[in-house]
Amino acid sequence: MVRKTNASQNGDSGAHRTTVDSPSFADVVASGLLVDPTVIAGDPATARDITAVAVMMLPEIGPWLRPNQLLVTSTTVLARLSGTIGDFTARLGRNKIAGLVVRLDEGCELPGGIADEVAFPIVTTSDDIVAGHEFAQGLAEMAKTQVDSVLRADHLRRGLLEIVMAGGGYKALADAVAQRLGGAVLITTPDGRQTCRAGADADFCWLASTAALDSTGRVRTDALDGGLGLHRFDDEYVAIAAISANGIDHGRLVLFCPGSTLACEDLYLVEQAATVCALVVSRELAVSAVEEKHRANFVRDLLRGRGGDPEQVIVHAQMFGWNLDRNIVVVAVEPDVLDDDAPTAPARLPVIERQARAFVGAVAGRDPGAAVTALATEIVIVMGESSDTMTLVHELVAQVRGAGGGGRLPFGVGVSRAASSTVDLPALYSQARTALEVGRKITGAWAVTHFDDLGVYRLLSLVEDTDELESFARETLKDLTDETAEAQDMRRTLEVLLATNINIAETARQLHFHYNTLRYRVAKLEKMLGPFTAHPELRLDLSLALKIIAMRGINS
Structure with a gap:
């Protein structure tokens, strides 16, 4: 029933999880994995079947989240969340986890509202999960990996903060991230336009050959699951994190290392580096806000x-x-x-x-x-x-x-x-x-x-009385202003006739009509609108009326 999944199979190097052949949530809770389990929210009977058991040792668990996980954490970790407990459980729900297990640590209570409107069961337990249990294999290693990631991220953050404090911008940060993480780096706008890069040209050539970029060189932030996370292209990986400051999305930090496997802990490092990049954004916004105000005022005066x-x-x-x-x-x-x-x-x-x-x-x-x-x-x-x-x-x-x-x-x-x-x-x-x-x-x-x-649209746009324009169009075109498909079809015929100066043969060719069919249509139009083929003034009125319809969007 239990098998071990390694990094080459799921792209999570160092983040080993115990995987199972999809037992039910109730089966796992009843298996003896948990000490004194108590369901405090959700319905175990309707929970997703569990394909993995994972441990949460740090509040920034995002890189390690997967669908159908049973996530194990503690009240101590939950107390260190940067956001609200509601935001946290909502995020778990969006990631479609199977359930959450919370160890009740002494002196640290459950966060208020944790059981409100959750989409998955939440279970409390009085002690650690049972060591040696078949569902617990690999969790100790995963916990160690997460702790190591925190230490590496702290070291990376300190180095990047020194660059920012010294006045360095995106280029200096991109160079430092590429050097410290051993790959190539892109900094982009929220919609994927490249603003800065660091790394080997060969790595960027590889990235351009993948579906990560569109034909214009943008990172596909709209197609790659929102643009965030760890993405696999054949045997290679790309890690993408958001650069956000003051709750505003300012761009993406992208890391890719062709020939090397990126894993959850690498994505975590990229996310932490992105938080430092956000400091550059805040600094530049503070400076540019004043400058932009002066530029805008100057341009307004010019206009x-x-x-x-x-x-x-x-x-x-x-x-x-x-x-x-x-x-x-x-x-x-x-x-x-x-x-x-x-x-x-x-x-x-x-x-x-x-x-x-x-x-x-x-x-x-x-x-x-x-x-x-x-x-x-x-x-x-x-x-x-x-x-x-x-x-x-x-x-x-x-x-x-x-x-x-x-x-x-x-x-x-x-x-x-x-x-x-x-x-x-x-x-x-x-x-x-x-x-x-x-x-x-x-x-x-x-x-x-x-x-x-x-x-002529220039002249029509100068007419302030738009009701008079529309009235002229309706009076001139009569039934051709109706919303019916027939009226639209006849308007199209009239447009081409006027554009070809009533050249029946050329109009029939453009509209793919038989010559006699078009002559029948001309007779029908003249019955509705008057003898426009013989009166240039009427043709001018009809042409203006058609342009008014196009400009005003009447029945379009």
């Missing part, structure tokens, strides 16, 4: 036409590393409005700040003198005009968006014309906003629109 003399503006911008002494364009970026998802743990920075950081990184390699600023609800980029500005903007959007997926919330982009003076920034900003808003209405999510591409 409102209150920046002052152009020469003074150029000099002031140079203090922030921005080059405005050239032909410039304005790019406005605004996240799409989405329904709020369930809150995640840890929380994340506001989407504006996350996307602004992403654009800062993307722009830096292409236009180091560009200004990227996060305002209240949008990001404004003032960049130099290039030979193909829209191609550059699409490259920036592609880099920030990555392969799509978790963390890459959709956004719209509007691009202005170019101008040679900072005096024109208010007009450029207005153009970028118009392109963003109208482009989003026409194209939907991920719209990237240049002001000059709006055509």
